[in-house]
Structures are given as C-alpha cells and as structure tokens.
Amino acid sequence: MKIKHSIARSLRGVSHSRSGLPNQDSILLQANGSHYMVAAVADGHGSSNCHRSNTGSRFACELFAEIVKDAPSFSSYDEAKLYSESIPALFINQWKSRVENDLVVLPYASHEVNESNSENRYISYGCTFLGCYIDSKYAVFLQIGDGDMFASFSNGEVKYLVTGDERLYGNTTTSMCLPDSEKDFRVSVIDLGNDNIPEIIILATDGLGQSYARDSELFKWGSDLKDIYLSDGGIETIETNLANWLDEVSSNASGDDISMVIISIENKKAEQINKDSNELQTVLSKEERTIKGFFSFLKSKKNKHIEINN
C-alpha cells in the first residue's frame, strides 16, 4: 500500500458567516512518508449551549493524532482490531481531561453558565469526530456522531467505512461531550493487503452530507474523485478546486461548515493485475498478428493454387 495523495480543506458555512459564528470544525492531516497517515475531522455543535465547540473539535483532532502516533506496527488484522477498539475509552478520557484543563485556565464566565453546562461541563465543548489511521498494512476508522466517512473501493463500489447509527437523524447526534460517549464510537479496520481496498477515502463533517437528499448522490464524490485522479492533471484539479467545490455545496444547500479530507491510496495488487492484463494483451496482440500473418500466408498459397488450377 502506498498513499498517492491526500488533501484537507475546511470552510465556514454561509449560515455561520451570516450569524458571525466562527467555523466550528477542525481538521487534521499528518503524513510520515507514503506509508503512514493520520486524518481527522471534527464538527463542533455550534449551538448556544456549545459556545466552545470549536475548541472542543480542535482538541479532538489533536488528541487523536497524539494517541495513534504511538500505535504499534500490527502483525495481524485481529491485533489492529483490538488496538482500534481500545482507542475510544482512552480518547474520550484524554479529551475530557483536556477540557478540564481548559476550564482551569478559562473558567466559564457567569454569562456562559447555563442549565446544560451546569449539568454537564463538557457540553459547551461538544463535537462529533471522524478519524482514520493508516499504516502500510491496515487502515483504522473511528467515528462518533454524524458526518460521513466513505470510500470508493477497487471493485468500483462506494460505501461507508463504519456501520450506521440509528440514533443519528435530523439534528440529533451522539457527541464526544455526552456521558459514556466512548460507547458511541463506531470502529472498523480494513486489511490493505486485500484485493478490494478503499482507494479513495473521504472524511467529511455533516455539512457535506446534509447537502444531499440521498446517499447515492453523496457517494458520487467517491466515484467522481476516482475518475479525476485518473485523469491528466487530476491532483492539480483537486488541489485547485476543492475549496471552491465545498463552498458551492455549502452556499447552495446545507449552509453549514464543511471540512473534508481526501486520501488516495495505490492498490498495488490491482495495479499489478492491470499491468499483467496489459502485458497479456500485448502478448495476445502479437499472437493475433502472428496468426493473422499465417492465415494470409495460407490464403496467398491457396490463391496461388487456384491460379495454378485455373
């Protein structure tokens, strides 16, 4: 496995621009060579009860990167799975500690105290989170709350990378800030040694998904980006235009902040199969030419024979 390209963009939604709210999303993309990557997007809730949620979302992205930088090199799928399932408890524990520390430095002013953060002091920092950690053999995905993490696979299928959560609909979401939130994470691991791997991975806060009425419309991002990457100057096209595309989507639909990470992975097996297939085609073409030549030789002999007979 090799990471071919990655990009992250975050923009403030028009509804937040109108109301003067800052972008509540945070985004993180860290690579170490072409075989290691950490990506995360987090969406601060932004409501009046969650007035520090841009800080909460930043804490989430930073802490996730700090946690997975110490990840071991996995020798099996089970090992990777076990590790990924241990992240949520540690992650939530550290995130809540970071919020506690922030509250020591910057306690709630009297006008910031409300019924919600009196009952649960983390609520003002509330956010959703989507993250992935990719090494040379495995990809680990974690999500809490809404937002969309999906991929275009080698076989052409586009699908979600973690299971759905029935509790997420309308504006209702699970959150880092809620009690027992470590239990609300959805986690998955993909063996990148398989033939069918996620080639275009997309992590996006819910401002993107809310701009589409159906999953099939959203999933076109996966297949379209795959085509763009394969086209001449594809990477440049994406780097030049991604922010404009997201702005256009937000402005004409959800109005929400949108943060997106795109990761393009090289599927060595698929590329080897393509290469083998091309080589086979070349051999077949040569054979075909040989056979065609043989038949035209026969034909010329036959014609000659006919001519002789005549």
Place this chain on the structure above:
Amino acid sequence: MKKEIRPGGTISKRISPVYLACDTSESMLENGKIAELNNCMREGCAMIRKLEEENPTIEIQINVLSFNTKACWVVQNKPVQDFVWPDLEAKSGGLTNVGDAFEYLEMAMKSPDMPERGYPPLICLITDGYATDSYKPSLDAFLSTNWGHKSIRQAIGIGKDADMSVLTKFINNSEIKPIQVNSPEQLAQAIRFVSTVVLKKASVPNVGTTPTEQTPVVEVDPSDDVW
C-alpha cells in the same frame, strides 16, 4: 471552475416534511369547526412559509391528509412556498376512521420519496371525535416504520368529545401531551404552536436526544368554550 466537474451528485436543501392529517368527518360540520380549521391552517401555513424564509438552507414540504370514512391525500410533497391551503370540506355521514389515516401515513413513511437525509417528519393529527374503526394495528404499523418512529408527532383534539387517548397513543411519547382546544382562539393558538415552535425545534441543531416540546399553556376561560 466549471460547475459540471464538481464531484458529487445533485445537491439540495435539506427537506423538512410536514404532514397535516385532518379529520373531515360529519361532526366537523358542527359549530363551524371545519371552517375554523381552514382559517387557522391558512394562518399556520403562512407562518411555516416565514420559517422557511428565515432558514434558507431548508425546504419545507407540505402534505395534507383528509380522513373521514376513507382517507385521501389532498396535497403531497408541495414546497411550502408554492402551497396554498386547500379548503377542506367535512363529509355528511363521514365517520372518523383514523385507522385509515394511519395506513396512509404508514405508506407515506415507507415511500421512496422520503429523503434519506432529511429532517424527521413533523406529523400533526387533528380530530374532534372518537375513532370509529379499530385503528390500533394501523397505528402500530405506522409507528414501526423508520420515519414513523423517528417523526415528531403532535395532536390536537377539537372539543370535549375528542378522544384524547387515541391522540396520546399516536404521539407515543410520555413527554408530549396532545392539545385539547375548545374554541376557535385555542385552535388558532395550537396550530400556531405546531407551525412555529414544534417545527422549528425539529429543524435546529440539537445534541443528544430528539427535541421534545411541552404542550403550550392554553388560556382557558370556560365561558369562551364553543366546542
């Protein structure tokens, strides 16, 4: 950048579906109930239009279901900006087969037209009588659908004869009580509440749980009671 190369499918505003299931049985002819319902609904729809104008990222779609002996759709999936309240007529001899209305709502919740990524539907049931059919199986089927279960339900009982137990079962949420109204003013107040507070709560960011709205306090002066 050329618009056509933007990745992704067709973008759209987030759909917020509103279902208004209105009783048009014979009893709604009494004491001008159907006329008052039409008046109040006209005012309510103007408020819904205003709510959408204030929230340009949502598209509110209106559905009106009329039910008496049989239920029928009067309006389906109509953007509120293009919607004019259709004056409903009560039917002489019409029964209150609310179970038939639940069957129609069940079908609507299962329809492929329901946006996968929209807001949960707001469904308001308005009736003045007792159910004249065995509605429970239909109600259970409606509530067992994905969107029926997730919908935000409110109910208005018109007059003292309204069977509030049916409405309570329809809402199926101990935190929300049906609203009983006994005069045109109270009906207007209840519809205003549904058209603004309840709908707004269904379409604003929320963390943790589905928003629930307490029943509005209706000022009651028994001398004003008409129904």
